[in-house]
Amino acid sequence: MRISPDLRVAFTDSAPVGLGFVPLGLAYGVLVVQADLDWWWAGLSALLIYGGSFEFLLVGMVTAAAPLAAVAAGAFMVNFRHVFYALSFPLHRIRSGAGKAYATFALSDEAYALATSERSRTWPGRRILWSQLHMHAYWVGSATAGALVGGFVPDSVQGLDFALTALFTVLALDALKDTRSDMPTPVLAAGSALAGLLLFPDQMLVAAFAFLAAGLLVRHLASRRRPSHV
Template sequence: MQNAPELPLPSSRRREMAQGLKDSFAAGLGMYPLGIAFGLLVIQAGLPWWVAPALSIAGFAGSLELLLVGLIVAATPLAAIALTTFLVNFRHVFYAFSFPLGVVKHPAAKAYSVYALIDEAYAVTAASRDTWTSWRLLTMQLAFHSYWVGGGLTGVAVAALLPGPIRGLDFALCALFVTLTLDAARTRKQVPSVLLAGLSFALTTLVLPGQALFGALLLFLLLLLARYALLRRNAKKDSRLVKETVDA
């Protein structure tokens, strides 16, 4: 009779959770101030304070939430909001190809991990070559969620004390994405992918200015597939040359 798999020891769980919390610190330093900016925008837009935590819990996606504030204020139709949500978050579909979701076994935990698969979580796992575990991954994602919700509530509280609005808060989101890109592209091997991403967005901005983000994602995917095929063909060619040289 096969023995049941042993559960991780409590000390092992604590180490994994501590590592997950440590993994969250770098991106969390950017998420919390961005959450404050989001809370400020909610109040400055004339929305109730509870909109900030409600959006952060119901739809955990920083870039989308910042965009939704403007859409709600403009009384945008629900169909347009749904389409915008799909286009903005469509990139998350591609995250699933390499995100270590398989380490999470419990159905409820896996559902939360899918829900909390944000840009920061993907960037951290993509930049790390370590072995991920369920406790480490979920702790990191829970920490990110806490940073964002806490930042939003802090922004709501700060906005109530300010005498007037603050301009330029939208740039905080752009700054965070620049930081994540630089963190993910630490070696020369990642530089071509960064250049392809820039090229994709530049081309679609000229050709499809109204759907630049969606078009850039599709074009970037095609370029990445083409690069992968080229690298694989060159690797096979080099392997064949080495084999022929050894045989000779």
């Protein structure tokens, strides 16, 4: 059986990030079991929701029997940042409608960072899709494994949830390596966060993302109008 080259190279591309999913997924699976939910709930929610941090929040909301309106509001606020990813995510490289639909569904922070990095500018759509699928599989597999072994993990074990912080730190450091002459994204993000905090302290997160989206749009338009030098 011949394996697609895009499948092989996408596995290599996504492995560092996917392995970072493992401790976080294990922690999520353990949390599900310790919340007295059935073990299969972890794998099913990881497969169908694939919301990362929202899934951790959802466990508490489910056990507290939160109303659907509260769940919907929580999902919107936690995942609101994904709206702005469409500005620069290379969805146009994916040809099929089904592929576009899955790429939109599986657009995590890590997938966005990987697909919009400097080295991925020439990636075909299939390579992007396979990378997202690999990361999704890492999350589902680790969450399921965590739920299966969750009953054997003592309550005194702490710190597994720090994997999320560590993963975002690595992604931020990788973004700082961007050597393009335009304003780096981390600088825009920091400025947007500061502006949101000063101007709209009660709605800082939404305002910061709005400022960041505007900054990314201006940077994109400026780079397109900039004359090229041979």
